[in-house]
Amino acid sequence: MYSDIVDFIHRLYKTDKFVPLHAPLFVGNEKKYLNECIDTTFVSSVGKFVDRFEEEVAAYTGAKKAVVCVSGTNALHTAMLLVGVEREDEILTQALTFIATCNAISYIGAHPVFIDVDKDTLGLSPKAVRTWLEKNAGLKDSVCYNKNTGRRIKVCIPMHTFGHPVRIDELVDICNEWHIELIEDAAESMGSFYKGRHTGTFGKVGAISFNGNKTITTGGGGMLLFQDEELAKLAKHLTTQAKVPHRWAFVHDHIGYNYRMPNINAALGCAQLENLERYVQDKRETAGRYKEFFAAVPDVDFFTEPDDCRSNYWLNVVLLKDKAAQQDFLEYTNDRGVMTRPVWELMTRLEMFKHCETDGLENTEFLAERIVNIPSSVRLEK
Incomplete structure (x- = not known):
């Protein structure tokens, strides 16, 4: 057999x-755009392909804004920082996932709580999440907490496993009821839609990966998707070392991160996106x-x-x-x-x-x- x-x-x-x-x-304009990028000498984090890639991914997915970064892992880490995850917080997620999901949680010092998946989606089960919350969680002053540990439950991170969407609308409703932020791990689901809407656009933030083995690639890279333009603006600021714009002064107003996708990678992404x-x-x-x-x-x-x-x-x-x-x-x-x-x-x-x-x-x-x-x-x- x-x-x-x-x-x-x-x-x-x-x-x-x-x-x-x-x-x-690579069957499209990859070499053309890479050569163009090299000819301009803007091969690092500033250049027209970065802006173009963000705009075109936002348009394709239906997000109001998209912000590039170095990897899907960086995207998840940044997403959690943006919604206020702190050390000792708890994150509801799935054990059937790539380790990047949990690594990003650990960077902050937060704790994953693993909830079951559905067999017909391979992703986080809304029914299982609701059942666990009703048994183990409580609300106090609009804050969800774990009655077993006393910790705050801040975020839920479902993953669209192998590109197959979870029942994300049901998870959105549950998270709203329990005052939990929803971040979508859409690392594997570029080009996937649920009820006509692209994955990564249902939650507060969506995270995509463009690693070399993904449906389209920038070699290495990631993307954050937003419906909140102000949050996207903050994401761009934090991932570019939180540098305050100035013609010559080096002033930084937050702890920032060097999570910037180079223009040369974005050039590759623009060509890939066309196909x-x-x-x-x-x-x-x-x-x-x-x-x-x-x-x-x-x-x-x-x-x-x-x-x-x-x-x-x-x-x-x-x-x-x-x-x-x-x-x-x-x-x-x-x-x-x-x-x-x-x-x-x-x-x-x-x-x-x-x-x-x-x-x-x-x-x-x-x-x-x-x-x-x-x-x-x-x-x-x-």
């Missing part, structure tokens, strides 16, 4: 050689081919986008019947030139976070033993 899967993936990508999990693609819809349509076609193929494969289920979503299918997902089958599949495919990967190690299994409070994580544990990512690069068949 696994041999049929390996053969299909090689045929899908029209090669008998190694098939990577997700490779970047984003083309890439997403191609990836969705690939997902359709996988769905059709795996429908006839026993004990391997292909994961499809949730209801009301248009997912970018950043990384395609199959679910094996149990942990043993997952490990057999990973070994067989990787031994035969098809790159596959399990989901990230659950945060609660890492030494730094194993002490954190959870709600039991029943679905999370189930999925961690079964998820495998399969090749998902753009194919661009003529």
